[in-house]
Amino acid sequence: MGGYTDTRTRGQAFVDTGRAEICALASRRLESARACAAELHCDACFDDYRRLVESQPDALLIEVPHRAQDEIALWALEAGFDVLIGGCLSSSVENGEKIAAAATGGGRLVETGYQRRYDPAWEEIRRLIQNKTLGEPVMAVTMALWNADPHSWYYDQQESGGMPLVHLSYCYLNAVRWILGTPVSVAAVANRKAEISRGRVDEESCAVLVGFENGAFASATASYLGPEGMVDSRPRFVCTNGGILVDLTQPTITISRGDGLEERSWEMGPSPFVRQAERFLSALETRAPALNPPGDALMDLRIAAAVSASIREKRTVDLDGLARREVR
Incomplete structure (x- = not known):
């Protein structure tokens, strides 16, 4: 879910692993979700992120402005999803601590988007x-x-x-x-x-x-x-x-x-984005944190x-x- 360019880049990285498919996209502007979904070969598009549950995803990728990201990340964790956040953990220390506590309390995985650790x-x-x-x-x-x-x-x-x-x-x-x-x-x-x-x-x-x-x-x-x-x-x-x-x-x-x-x-093998996506998918199976917990x-x-x-x-x-x- 989120902005077109960043979502497309990281969404494609998941597709390029050969281990995942994008089952739904959400964006505040539905036309943006549809355009991105077309490139990622995804049919389900929403203008309300809460409707993503209808597609029964295994995990969520969040690529939105940080203040909105805080709200979405907490919702996702409370809904029982593992999450890859495309940038920093949160817009503030206070909200970051809430996200970390929600992940720990719910046994959910959270990975932030610093892909240079996979370069x-x-x-x-x-x-x-x-x-x-x-x-x-x-x-x-x-x-x-x-x-x-x-x-x-x-x-x-x-x-x-x-x-x-x-x-x-x-x-x-x-x-x-x-x-x-x-x-x-x-x-x-x-x-x-x-x-x-x-x-x-x-x-x-x-x-x-x-x-x-x-x-x-x-x-x-x-x-x-x-x-x-x-x-x-x-x-x-x-x-x-x-x-x-x-x-x-x-x-x-x-x-x-x-x-x-x-x-x-x-x-020039897999990009750091693809390598991070691979590690995140493996973490979903092993339940062991990746490099940016x-x-x-x-x-x-x-x-x-x-x-x-x-x-x-x-x-x-x-x-x-x-x-x-x-x-x-």
């Missing part, structure tokens, strides 16, 4: 870093410039939950923390220069420093402003005895060591909340302290 290049980076093949991890550096449509829900603070949650976590902080380990602190600065009207995202562009338990840090910049020709700089990981440079256009990494450079590439995905929400708090209060935010305040 063979990022899997290899994680192996190299965690095995300390290149020495101790020192830092990761990323930049993600994206020319977001100001008329879309991405620019709506309430609908999206904010740019750090929507864009920064996806490009590429979720994958970076999967590699570097447990984050403990956040410091950030931000501005809003292009879309300044009421209701637009609070942080249009931001730079974030995330400290990790092992002493490494990540420097991540993200923006909804992406000037023509200014592609993202390649993510890089620096270690005491070398480093890794990531190619964003293909599954290729360049490894730097004292004795030179080594390039590693992976043949709710307990882990809550950290992306906490980091986004810490980014906003750091900007608002002009201080470094301790993530443990933030979590303790949430409990109180």
